[in-house]
Amino acid sequence: MTAKRILVVDNEAKMRRILELSLRSLGHEVEQAGDGQEALAMLDTGSFDLVLTDLRMPRLDGIGLLRALREADNDIPVIVMTAYGTIETAVAAMKIGAADYIIRPFEMETIEMAVSRALTMQVVQRENRFLKEEMSRGWGDFVGTSKPMQDLYDLLKQVAPTRSSVFIVGETGTGKELVARALHVASGRSGLFVPINCAAIPAELLESELFGHVKGAFTGALRDRVGKCELASGGTLFLDEITEMPIGLQAKLLRVLQEGVIEKVGGNAVTPVDLRVVAATNRDPQQSVDAGLLRRDLYFRLNVVRVDVPLLRDRHGDIPLLVEYFVHKYSVELSRTPPRISSDAMAILEGYAWPGNVRELENLIERAMVLCRGDLITVAHLPVGLGPLPAVAKEPGADPKPASRAPDSLALRPHVDELERHLIHEALLQAGGNKAAAARLLKISERALWYKIKRYGLT
Template sequence: MSVKRILVVDNEAKMRRILELALKNMGHHVELAADGEEALAAIERGVFDLVLTDLRMPRMDGIGLLNALGERKVEVPVIVLTAYGTIETAVTAMKLGAVDYIIRPFEMETIELAVSRVLAMQTVQRENQFLRDELSKGWDEFIGVSPSMQALYGLIRQVAPSRSSVFIVGETGTGKELVARALHRASGRKGLFVPINCAAIPAELLESELFGHAKGAFTGALSERIGKCELSSGGTIFLDEITEMPPALQAKLLRVLQEGVIERLGANASIAVDLRVIAATNRDPQEAIDAGRLRRDLYFRLNVVRVDVPLLRDRPGDVPLLAGHFLNHYARELGRRTPRLAASAMRQLEHYDWPGNVRELENLMERAVVLCRGEEISPEHLPAGIAPVADKNTPEPLPESLSDPGASLSLKTHVESLERQLIEAALKRSDNNKAGAARLLEVSERALWYKVKRYGL
């Protein structure tokens, strides 16, 4: 069990000391308070995982403390300590939200068992809620039998069992998160897989999402919140689109990776975490570093193992498998029989360039299932842009301008003009990603950089 922060509240100094020693022997961090008012002040200063409180105390007693916690919406489990004569009061405490009570005098073993049980229950409740949220999204396995996918599977099996950070690079829609989930499943780590999309959360909220916050840390922080780093301790945190994280927050993340501790916003206490980090981007990492979007030191920390996810257009043999998988999925969702793909429609899919990768294919198959009223999906159920590519052996007709007897036939001039147009089109299609544009043009990145500089693009 990881180290937890426990607050002991008792007006007897001797009892506080006994409980402190017992809980520290269990490996936990312990703070002490002499009554309810001191306990509330401690809770305002920091975050606790558990409170042990006596019922009878001067100033504010245990019942008053429970009432105050409820009014302030502080979600922390409370175990009450009560004498034989105040069992009725203990029942009242349970109604106010206490999770357990222990009758004094007690054996230390009773305290240890109760504390372990409550902390374990709290962890399970957090994980169950997170898993319910994740299962509601629905996740499909990534599919493929092409050599590039077989190489990817082999790399996942090799890398997964280690704690090393992994940096996944791939265009939008290639399935970077599915790769990250496969790495986690094969890792043997017992904790949760916790994804966070750095591009989908406003910069001012991302730090709270990662590290959590204490009540009152900022406007709107009405209660304390556990962050994704803490939630994924013992498991895997997946930082998608890491280049969209503000540089100042990247520096804080680097410190967390180096020291293995976090601090919730508005709290001074450090919390130890056991993190396995997988990061991903659809950009070229070196371009992101050069543009100041990715800290070089953080990249070196994360890029222990790099995984490049294959593009769908580079593995056309996987298109029929994926198309069939998505057709089955969406037909089941609509409660219909799975339609078959006409040979003409399959040819169009196999020859399409897939700029949106697997995600685009999935969307097209969902659309086809919705539009198809029969048992076969034909080209008419596909968007107009999904058309067969021209036969590479068929020469393109000359532009009409070249049929003019006075038109220039300079090979160099026309080749350079066409080259420039093709490079511009590739850069536009790849969202100015040089690596992606180079793949489209079937040239090396180095050659592309040279051409870009030459044409001033």
């Protein structure tokens, strides 16, 4: 286990020294406090991974120290030691959140085992919390049997078992993160799959998100934070929209990949990490390098194997399968019987160009499921102007004008709203969810965009 920083709290100097020597022999860094009050002050200004405290002490005892930490939402593991143990005090300590409860006198092996157990449990609990957050998002599955998808599957099977870095390239909505997750699952690596969207996090916070920070590193850093690189150690770190990462931070990431260590923001200690990095972008990587958005040396480091994700318009044969998949998915969420799709509606879906790719199709099916009250999704449940639209006869030299299907109503406002909603949705897709960038595409203020997003339920 990686060396940790442990705080020993006891009013007996001799006992503190014994515990310090024992824990240092295991490779840990150890600090001492004479009572709970002193310990709180040290925890408030320093970074520790575990507290080993006596129960009875002046000013603030072990239970008081434990309670103060939990009330401050500090989940640091705390092991309580006492020569005056009773069942009642043990139960009280465990209820408040003690990691262990040890009765004196004890063998040093008992302490060492308790420390190892508490530190291991801390890692497990941290990973479990992360996994619950990830699972709550829903991961989905690959859907498709077309030739482009078969080629993708074959490439992933070859690349996944290796440790090579992978660069995934594809338009917004094609499923780049799904490809990255599949690589991780098939890799056999025992650690977590940890995604981070470089475009969705402000530049000033991205370094802390990646590498973590120590308490007091900057305004708002109220406690130590574990970064995504450390979380992903032993697993896979997925860097989505890597070209949006600031150039200065790209240099620090390159060091992590080359040396296998991280340094938290505000800290000076290095932590070894074992990472497989998968990066992704919706841009042309070489153009990003030429434009100065992506460091050339980092690009070479990441682009060991390139994976191009097929566009939905290049695999129209998969659309019926995807429609069926999303209909069943949202039927479960809406607790209803899955409706059928009319042949006219399916023809329109199969003929549309899908600039937003699979994500756009999923959003459209969710919308249709909400609007459809019966057991059949029809053309009426699809957005106006979706297509495919046949061309009408025209005079020589005239601009081609697509013919639209007749709307249910000629009232202008609903159709204007539908078009505005569609354009905002498309801008958000092209901007990767970045509201400021989407507002620039739409040539409106960011404040106006936020208002329209709320109005049309596009959150």
